Amino acid sequence: MANPSKNNIAYVRTTMLTEQAPPITAAGPVLWIRTNLFSGPFNTIATLVGLYCVYWLVGHIGPWFLYSVWNANSLAECREILNGVNAACFGVIKDRWHQLLFGFYPPEAYWRPTLAFVLMIVAMAPILFESVPRKVLWFSAIFPALAFWLLWGGTIWFSVVGMLGFGIGYAVYRALVKNMLLATIAAVLVPILFWLFLLGPISGALSEALPIGIRKIDSDEFGGFMISIIIGVTGIALSLPIGVLLALGRKSDLLLVKWICVGFIEFIRGVPLITLLFTASLLLNYFLPPGTNFDIVLRVVIMVTLFAAAYMAEVIRGGLAALPQGQYEAADALGLDYWKAHRLIIMPQALKISIPGIVNTFIGLFKDTTLVVFIGILDPIGLSNAIRADSNWNGIYWELFGFIALCFFIFCFSMSRYSQYLENKLKTDHR
Amino acid sequence: MSEAIADRDIDRSQMQVSDEVAIQITGMNKWYGTFHVLKDINLTVNRGERIVIAGPSGSGKSTMIRCINRLEEHQQGQIIVDGTELSSDLKNIDKVRSEVGMVFQHFNLFPHLTIMENLTLAPIWVRKTPKKEAEEVAMHYLKKVKIPEQAHKYPGQLSGGQQQRVAIARSLCMKPRIMLFDEPTSALDPEMIKEVLDTMIELAEEGMTMLCVTHEMGFAQAVANRVIFMDQGQIVEQNEPYEFFNNPKSERTKLFLSQILGH
Numbered sequence: 266m267a268n269p270s271k272n273n274i275a276y277v278r279t280t281m282l283t284e285q286a287p288p289i290t291a292a293g294p295v296l297w298i299r300t301n302l303f304s305g306p307f308n309t310i311a312t313l314v315g316l317y318c319v320y321w322l323v324g325h326i327g328p329w330f331l332y333s334v335w336n337a338n339s340l341a342e343c344r345e346i347l348n349g350v351n352a353a354c355f356g357v358i359k360d361r362w363h364q365l366l367f368g369f370y371p372p373e374a375y376w377r378p379t380l381a382f383v384l385m386i387v388a389m390a391p392i393l394f395e396s397v398p399r400k401v402l403w404f405s406a407i408f409p410a411l412a413f414w415l416l417w418g419g420t421i422w423f424s425v426v427g428m429l430g431f432g433i434g435y436a437v438y439r440a441l442v443k444n445m446l447l448a449t450i451a452a453v454l455v456p457i458l459f460w461l462f463l464l465g466p467i468s469g470a471l472s473e474a475l476p477i478g479i480r481k482i483d484s485d486e487f488g489g490f491m492i493s494i495i496i497g498v499t500g501i502a503l504s505l506p507i508g509v510l511l512a513l514g515r516k517s518d519l520l521l522v523k524w525i526c527v528g529f530i531e532f533i534r535g536v537p538l539i540t541l542l543f544t545a546s547l548l549l550n551y552f553l554p555p556g557t558n559f560d561i562v563l564r565v566v567i568m569v570t571l572f573a574a575a576y577m578a579e580v581i582r583g584g585l586a587a588l589p590q591g592q593y594e595a596a597d598a599l600g601l602d603y604w605k606a607h608r609l610i611i612m613p614q615a616l617k618i619s620i621p622g623i624v625n626t627f628i629g630l631f632k633d634t635t636l637v638v639f640i641g642i643l644d645p646i647g648l649s650n651a652i653r654a655d656s657n658w659n660g661i662y663w664e665l666f667g668f669i670a671l672c673f674f675i676f677c678f679s680m681s682r683y684s685q686y687l688e689n690k691l692k693t694d695h696r
Numbered sequence: 697m698s699e700a701i702a703d704r705d706i707d708r709s710q711m712q713v714s715d716e717v718a719i720q721i722t723g724m725n726k727w728y729g730t731f732h733v734l735k736d737i738n739l740t741v742n743r744g745e746r747i748v749i750a751g752p753s754g755s756g757k758s759t760m761i762r763c764i765n766r767l768e769e770h771q772q773g774q775i776i777v778d779g780t781e782l783s784s785d786l787k788n789i790d791k792v793r794s795e796v797g798m799v800f801q802h803f804n805l806f807p808h809l810t811i812m813e814n815l816t817l818a819p820i821w822v823r824k825t826p827k828k829e830a831e832e833v834a835m836h837y838l839k840k841v842k843i844p845e846q847a848h849k850y851p852g853q854l855s856g857g858q859q860q861r862v863a864i865a866r867s868l869c870m871k872p873r874i875m876l877f878d879e880p881t882s883a884l885d886p887e888m889i890k891e892v893l894d895t896m897i898e899l900a901e902e903g904m905t906m907l908c909v910t911h912e913m914g915f916a917q918a919v920a921n922r923v924i925f926m927d928q929g930q931i932v933e934q935n936e937p938y939e940f941f942n943n944p945k946s947e948r949t950k951l952f953l954s955q956i957l958g959h
């Protein structure tokens with residue numbers, strides 16, 4: 266041991282000090298609590314008030330969940346079991362969950378929407394996440410036709426021949442590609458004519474020759490979250506590309522295109538969605554040739570899509586406006602044409618800027634699907650009314666609406682989280 | 697201003713002006729609404745020329761060189777670039793744009809793409825070069841502008857001078873026959889200006905046809921073979937650099953030179 270002696274200032278440490286844990290106030294939970302919860306009189310009061318609120322809420326809602334009854338076939342039975350205790354009666358969900366999910370879809374065919382839902386997740390994976398192999402995109406491309414067949418049933422040829430329409434459109438485009446304008450118009454018109462006039466007869470003939478099909482199920486048996494997801498997901502998937510085209514059209518130099526887009530956007534934004542839905546359910550029949558059976562779900566999907574597309578167009582226009590003019594100039598100066606410049610330079614950036622607004626519109630669209638209850642489609646809200654009209658469950662509110670709210674929350678919250686993930690992933694500006 | 701390049705010997709062996717005409721502008725006029733920005737511009741640029749365009753702010757320098765690749769449209773007169781006349785014919789515009797490179801004051805790199813993607817985008821999508829080959833060419837030019845190690849970064853991670861050199865490399869990847877520069881150094885700090893000017897001088901030494909709008913009079917004296925002075929939308933005076941700086945003819949030029957050199 267080398268004790269520094271009085272008249273010798275040289276000093277050599279011979280034993281090294283071991284590392285010690287920090288004092289309890291310098292790290293760990295105590296520090297965290299001090300700096301975050303009790304860092305001043307105001308914070309301390311806020312923390313105490315907050316704690317009391319939590320205590321109060323748990324004290325009141327906790328027992329409601331804790332003593333809830335899951336096994337009961339009617340509200341009366343449930344009340345009997347509870348015997349005066351104020352608690353939830355989740356028996357209604359156990360009893361009716363299949364209706365809330367599938368509406369009046371035939372129970373022996375529940376596997377069809379379930380399979381379609383699982384396949385939808387597979388189809389969405391490569392679009393949402395870059396790490397999924399690109400080959401899966403082929404499946405995403407045929408998924409809409411497959412889902413249509415699974416949900417509505419009937420002959421498979423209708424879906425197959427329907428998909429063929431896209432192939433025909435592409436072939437026509439390739440054949441006429443020398444003249445871009447003609448090729449584009451033909452690539453849109455020819456498939457539409459094909460669907461209108463040839464799809465029915467051809468698929469009819471094929472199904473007679475080779476009847477492959479599953480039981481046909483009509484739209485009026487659809488309902489519950491199934492219908493919300495059908496309308497919501499289709500609307501979301503279609504409104505984004507249509508919104509992009511409308512936003513570009515609104516900025517176009519071609520006056521006709523510009524005025525059509527402006528007129529469309531302003532008209533759709535100017536009317537409430539519910540009037541569009543009534544138009545879809547009632548008025549459209551007057552305009553269509555008599556005898557045409559235009560599926561109500563399809564009509565609603567079209568209206569919801571157009572409605573969301575108009576909002577989407579404005580959100581994307583905001584993103585376009587936020588891009589510096591220099592980006593357009595640099596793309597032009599490199600010799601990129603209009604479509605290449607937009608696809609490679611302008612849209613990726615404008616869409617990235619607009620992600621919060623786009624997801625906002627998506628979430629709004631998904632929640633607005635509950636409005637279809639007013640035109641007689643049994644979405645979850647519609648079904649909750651039907652369930653409460655049943656004498657067994659007459660008078661139940663909280664449990665049903667809570668469950669519906671929870672399901673909507675899961676969908677909307679996932680969209681919100683995904684958008685944050687995407688924003689982070691695309692962050693390349695390092696500002 | 698001239699000290700930025702004073703310490704550099706310029707290799708003039710390849711700086712030859714040929715008789716071939718690269719750009720021919722005759723009787724060009726342009727208006728913004730009722731405002732007459734460019735008035736009766738006549739200019740012939742031969743292949744291999746290095747032209748510096750100077751003039752007070754708002755005199756129409758940017759507008760003039762932006763007309764050469766049709767970022768701006770002229771309303772009267774004729775512009776012929778590499779034998780192709782600029783009109784509303786989109787094919788001609790695309791042809792000219794793929795032959796003419798342009799460097800902007802604010803770089804205008806694509807912030808959502810890496811440096812490598814910035815450089816290979818146009819060769820792949822416009823020239824249909826295979827990706828591998830485009831990347832090799834891009835790497836060659838990145839080495840030339842002395843930042844090959846930044847290839848996989850994003851523009852936002854680079855300094856201003858580096859970004860501008862990337863922008864020059866991006867134009868060069870299209871193998872242009874003419875390069876336009878619109879105040880390429882005005883948004884940069886002094887030490888970065890030198891990096892960018894060095895790159896531009898190297899380009900000049902290789903015989904590139906260049907039109908530069910710049911206030912770097914040192915650069916003009918060192919590499920330009922002609923200086924053009926513009927004011928109020930007109931070409932007021934043009935001359936070879938020595939005469940231009942030491943013996944200006946017009947009063948406007950004298951005033952301008954005294955303002956920019958006399959500090």
Ligand SMILES: Nc1ncnc2c1ncn2[C@@H]1O[C@H](COP(=O)(O)OP(=O)(O)OP(=O)(O)O)[C@@H](O)[C@H]1O
Nearest residue numbers: 728731733751752753754755756757758759760879
């Ligand atoms: N888009 C436009 N619309 C209307 N006027 C414009 C437009 N762009 C430029 N001008 C006007 O045209 C004139 C020439 O502009 P230009 O940008 O060519 O000048 P410049 O010589 O490049 O100036 P600077 O040195 O400041 O860049 C200016 O008076 C400017 O206000």
Ligand SMILES: [Mg+2]
Nearest residue numbers: 757758759879
């Ligand atoms: Mg300018």
